[in-house]
Amino acid sequence: MRLRTLRIFLWLAVALAGLGAFFLYQRQAEPVTQISQAFRPEFTLPDAQGQPHSSADFRGKYQLIFFGFTNCPDVCPTTLSEVAQVMDDLGSDADKVQPLFISIDPERDRKLGLDAFTEAFHPAILGLAGDDAATRAAADSFRIFFEREDDAAAPDGYTMSHSPGLYLIGPEGDWLRQYTYGTPASEILDDLNTRL
Amino acid sequence: MRNTLFSAAALALLAPAAFACEAVTLGDLTIEHAWSRATIGATRPAVFYVEIRNGGADDALTGIATPAAAMPMLHETVVTDGVASMPHAMSVPVPAGEIVKLAPGGYHGMLMQLTGALNEGDSFPVTLTFEKAGEVTVDVEVVPMRAEGPSCEGGH
Incomplete structure (x- = not known):
């Protein structure tokens, strides 16, 4: 029973880590495109x-x-x-x-x-x-x-x-x-x- | 039969630009689709594009000459790190069995010191000198400035 709880806990941790990595990746990916777009040439x-x-x-x-x-x-x-x-x-x-x-x-x-x-x-x-x-x-x-x-x-x-x-x-x-x-x-x- | 012959003759007469589409051969080389863009006056350089098919051994285009310009040269447009420049080309390789194109964005003839404006519909001769095959003269079709290719290729 205790092992099972541990296992569920570990799987949750894996899922959480995955989600975290996903959001981190998203946050990293976004600024790159934003930087290249967020300028206004002037002349x-x-x-x-x-x-x-x-x-x-x-x-x-x-x-x-x-x-x-x-x-x-x-x-x-x-x-x-x-x-x-x-x-x-x-x-x-x-x-x-x-x-x-x-x-x-x-x-x-x-x-x-x-x-x-x-x-x-x-x-x-x-x-x-x-x-x-x-x-x-x-x-x-x-x-x-x-x-x-x-x-x-x-x-x-x-x-x-x-x-x-x-x-x-x-x-x-x-x-x-x-x-x-x-x-x-x-x-x-x-x-x-x-x-x- | 007579009708067909007659229409063929009529068609030939009706196609004044067809000369530029004619292929000229020099040994194993076939030269065709020679074209240039019209110019505004004679102060800016003009351009010369052409297609060379080589059915024989390796050769190279080493020079161009024309009565239309006092200083014709072979150039190559090169884009390096996002910057386009146009160095002179001493010669343009024409490898065995290949089709080499002097075309927008690559090798081209730059015709400097024009003797007169090039007008749409005009044609002028350009003599190409090859390292091995020797010399050959082609008629160059002058197309509108905004054309993207010779009229005989169709669709442009």
Whole structure:
């Protein structure tokens, strides 16, 4: 009889330990996702006409944000093509999504023409190009990297290396996720449709 | 029969972009699907994509030349630790029995110092130089900036 009590007690202890481990695991798992989601990138950058736009202006809309440069022949046109396709395929929901192209090579891009570039992909894409400090601050707030690389063979003697992801910002301004470079338009669209 | 022949001829005439879909052969190499994106003016570099099938022994693409640009180069987009850069490629390996694609996000031709804007619907020649097979010239189809592939692949 006493053995049986002990056995029940021990099994209860096992169950309790299991439950405890489960909750501990849950508590550990949660903060990780929360940390990666709980930041709000901030920027204030002018468009091609010099009109400033800040992150707060886009509250209420989802934003698809890409950092690039208009002299980029491969990565940037490929991603902007995907964005253009997504905007077309969103149909009547397109007004809930604001695509933004933030220049990491603002001086040259303003000179070459920012609007003609973004419009060639989709008229909904808004191009922003600030000064060096504002551009660096914007990239830092997205926790992304860009760098000017001297290259004698490149146009004007330099090229840019940069994080090629496409970032999704929520209507409250929260960073929601990254679509890694090369994510097909259909996948981006499916993901957006679950949110809109 | 006559009708069929006639429609075939009519179709051929009606398909002005078909030239870009034609495969060009050089020894054991088949080169096809050459395409480029339209540019705004001539100040920004353009791009050159192509597909090379190698039915023979190992070879390598060592250079490109075109009257459309004064400085065409082979580049490769490389994403390392989440950062994309675009180093020059001295040559692009074309291993035996494989299909090598110069395609978005990988190897591509970067056409710098354009001699003129590339407009949608235009075509221009690019001469590819291979280490062993020698030289061959293909016609490159210029597609809209937002296109994701050549028109002859369909669906884009």
